[in-house]
Amino acid sequence: MKKFLLVLTVLTLIGLVACAAPTAAPTSAPPTSAPAPTTAPTSAPATSAPAATTAATAATKPTAPPPTATATPRPPAVTAAPGAIKINVWHHFTAPEQVEMMQRFADEFNAKNPQYYVVVTLQGSVGDIGKKLNAAITAGAVPEIATGNPGDVFDWNTAGAVVSLDDYIKDPKDGLTAAQLTEMSMKLPNGQELYFDQIGGKTFGISPGRSTAVMYYNIDMLKAAGFNDPPATWDDFDKVCAAITKGDNYCLAYNSPSVETSNFAGWVVSRGGTYSSPDDKKATFDDAAGVDALKWLKNLVDKGYAKNPSTTSRGDQTDFGNGKLAFTFGSTAGLPFFQDIVGALKQPFQWSIAPFPAGPKGKQVVNFFGPSMGMFKTTPDKQRGAWLFIKFMFQPQNLVEFGLRLSYFPATKSARDTIVAMDADKVKGTNARIATVLPQFKKGLGFISMGMREPISPAWQGVRSIISNMLTAVYTGKTSTDFTATDPEAAAKEGVQRVQKALD
Numbered sequence: 107m108k109k110f111l112l113v114l115t116v117l118t119l120i121g122l123v124a125c126a127a128p129t130a131a132p133t134s135a136p137p138t139s140a141p142a143p144t145t146a147p148t149s150a151p152a153t154s155a156p157a158a159t160t161a162a163t164a165a166t167k168p169t170a171p172p173p174t175a176t177a178t179p180r181p182p183a184v185t186a187a188p189g190a191i192k193i194n195v196w197h198h199f200t201a202p203e204q205v206e207m208m209q210r211f212a213d214e215f216n217a218k219n220p221q222y223y224v225v226v227t228l229q230g231s232v233g234d235i236g237k238k239l240n241a242a243i244t245a246g247a248v249p250e251i252a253t254g255n256p257g258d259v260f261d262w263n264t265a266g267a268v269v270s271l272d273d274y275i276k277d278p279k280d281g282l283t284a285a286q287l288t289e290m291s292m293k294l295p296n297g298q299e300l301y302f303d304q305i306g307g308k309t310f311g312i313s314p315g316r317s318t319a320v321m322y323y324n325i326d327m328l329k330a331a332g333f334n335d336p337p338a339t340w341d342d343f344d345k346v347c348a349a350i351t352k353g354d355n356y357c358l359a360y361n362s363p364s365v366e367t368s369n370f371a372g373w374v375v376s377r378g379g380t381y382s383s384p385d386d387k388k389a390t391f392d393d394a395a396g397v398d399a400l401k402w403l404k405n406l407v408d409k410g411y412a413k414n415p416s417t418t419s420r421g422d423q424t425d426f427g428n429g430k431l432a433f434t435f436g437s438t439a440g441l442p443f444f445q446d447i448v449g450a451l452k453q454p455f456q457w458s459i460a461p462f463p464a465g466p467k468g469k470q471v472v473n474f475f476g477p478s479m480g481m482f483k484t485t486p487d488k489q490r491g492a493w494l495f496i497k498f499m500f501q502p503q504n505l506v507e508f509g510l511r512l513s514y515f516p517a518t519k520s521a522r523d524t525i526v527a528m529d530a531d532k533v534k535g536t537n538a539r540i541a542t543v544l545p546q547f548k549k550g551l552g553f554i555s556m557g558m559r560e561p562i563s564p565a566w567q568g569v570r571s572i573i574s575n576m577l578t579a580v581y582t583g584k585t586s587t588d589f590t591a592t593d594p595e596a597a598a599k600e601g602v603q604r605v606q607k608a609l610d
Contacts, residue, residue: 179205179228184216186223193491194249195226198235198477199512203537207511215498222491232258232477243267248482250492256303256562259311259480264564268480270308274493286500289518294474294557295375296384301517303478305563311478314499315514317439318557319368319473320550321463325456327355327432336460338470340377340402343463346432347411354430358406359415359422360581362434365403367573369435371560372473373399377465386561389569389605392598395465400580400594407581429455435462437475438550439513442539449542459546461556472553473560476514510536513543515551522551569605576601 186192197208205228212224227249229235236258242248243265254262262268275281282290292300303311323336331349347357358364370391371381379395382388390396406412415421416430425431427447438459448454461470479499481492498504505521508514510533516522525533526548533541540547560566575589576597583592589604591597 179209179226182209182216182225183213186216187220190216190221190223191487191491193222193224193251193488193495195224195492195495196229196235196238196249196252197226198229198232198253200228200231201511204511207507211499211504212495215495219491219494222494224491224495248484250484250488251479251481251496253477253479254311255475256311256313256478257564257567259303259478260305260562261564262480262482263305263310267482268310269483269489270310271312271481271493272309274481274489274496275309275312280490280494280497282497282500286518289520292554292557294559296559298559300474300554300557300559303562311480312496313476313478313517314505314508315512315516316474316476317437317512317514318550318553319372319435319475320438320459320461320553322426322434322436322444322457322459324426324429324432325458327429327455336458337463338460340463340465343433344402344405344411347406347409350432351409351411355432356413356425356430357411357432358413359425359431359434360403360407360412361414361418361578362422363420364422364433364435365412365577365581367570367577368473368475368560370399370573370577372435372462372471372558373402375473375558376462376468376471378467378469382561382566386563386566387609389602389609391573392602395468397595397598398465400576400597403577404580404583404594407583412581426457438515438547439476441513441543441546441550442537445542446539459550461553469556471556471558472550474557475559507536510540513540513547515554522554526551565609569608572604572608573601 195208195212199205199208208226208228212226215224216222229238229252232253232255235252235254239248239252239254239258239262243262248267252262259268275287290299290301294300298304300316301313302309303313321336327350328334328336328346331346333346333349337343337346343357351357374381374391374393374396377395377398379393379399380390381396382390403412415425416428417424422431422434423436426434441459444457448457461472464470479496481489481496483489484492499508500517502518502521502524505516505518506524509516509521509525516525528544530541530544533544572589575586576591579585579589579592580594580597585592589597589600591600
């Protein structure tokens with residue numbers, strides 16, 4: 107029987123240090139790796155949801171990168187009017203400027219809508235908020251809105267706790283406009299929409315912005331080896347690896363966030379393969395592309411192009427910062443954290459991002475993930491107020507701010523176009539750290555049409571460790587109690603069999 111599990115994002119930290127000789131370990135930064143499952147809630151409040159119609163579909167996996175430091179929220183600037191309906195909003199946007207953004211959104215909404223009073227509360231990381239929501243659902247004391255990964259939202263739906271958003275989205279008076287829906291429509295190769303989370307024909311989550319997994323690369327290292335552009339194909343990737351692997355320099359770090367479940371999905375799809383069936387009920391990564399991805403990984407290890415990084419925790423990021431590593435795979439949400447460290451070096455190197463290379467039968471891709479907002483079953487009045495606040499966050503200027511505060515790609519084309527038209531001086535007014543990586547951020551916006559996503563249904567969140575064990579078996583060549591096969595073809599078959607058993 108399928109287990110519906112809440113997603114706990116494994117937040118990784120991006121560290122960068124000097125190009126020359128190794129230096130002390132870098133400071134903490136945001137995540138690039140995949141989520142791990144947690145335990146689902148057991149019960150939910152009993153109020154009813156509005157009838158559902160059809161709406162757009164889903165997207166993306168966990169990720170967003172909260173830094174380790176959090177802010178002490180300031181007091182609200184607006185007091186509640188007599189009789190105002192309280193709307194509790196739980197979020198996991200932990201950076202001080204993000205906490206301030208959410209409070210400012212609440213203040214502005216409350217000033218314009220005195221019949222409601224939005225109270226925003228930082229609940230820690232996405233993993234923290236998931237645990238607190240479990241307890242709240244079991245106790246029947248849920249907030250009106252909470253942020254989480256799409257898999258989290260679907261888990262809350264499995265518990266009977268959230269409301270379908272379709273009637274609210276399409277409401278003639280208070281819904282999203284036709285222009286907004288058109289702008290937000292972005293179908294991924296599997297037919298799902300990037301900014302809406304849908305299961306069973308109903309929409310349960312909506313996202314103001316997503317991030318994406320990309321390939322980070324050291325421009326200076328590639329140029330020194332005779333390559334002016336990042337590799338567009340996996341064959342080109344191997345050629346770069348052959349040229350730069352000498353001395354301390356190498357191409358890819360295994361035993362690190364660069365070699366994990368989400369990136370494996372990108373390796374498969376970019377080779378023209380499929381990771382799962384269109385309905386996400388079947389694992390399919392044992393096709394030719396999946397086997398080729400594992401052969402490629404093993405070949406990198408066998409030739410010495412891929413190595414165990416010099417540190418045991420997030421070593422790919424450390425070695426990239428030391429100028430030893432040519433490539434690492436991670437989230438665009440980490441862009442400012444790379445620059446924080448590289449920009450402080452005595453001899454900074456140039457770096458940028460690119461989509462995953464393509465195989466002979468595939469095309470370049472990026473892998474989307476990021477937070478969604480779900481609305482909980484409470485009362486009709488509270489649910490209406492909650493929807494109006496969600497809608498408020500989708501106003502153009504708010505989407506631009508959300509994107510720049512979190513280094514996410516906003517949900518509407520007009521908001522993205524606004525950022526493209528901004529220069530660094532203008533961006534500084536919202537987020538000075540994004541201003542330092544504005545060229546890379548804008549470059550990432552150009553990758554949206556290459557987007558893919560992994561399965562985000564709850565059952566898939568619980569099988570991520572199986573795929574991780576498969577990758578470990580292949581690059582180490584060692585069997586374990588968790589995974590037996592080490593040959594790429596046999597490993598792909600065993601991986602699919604184990605995943606399918608869990609899904610069934």
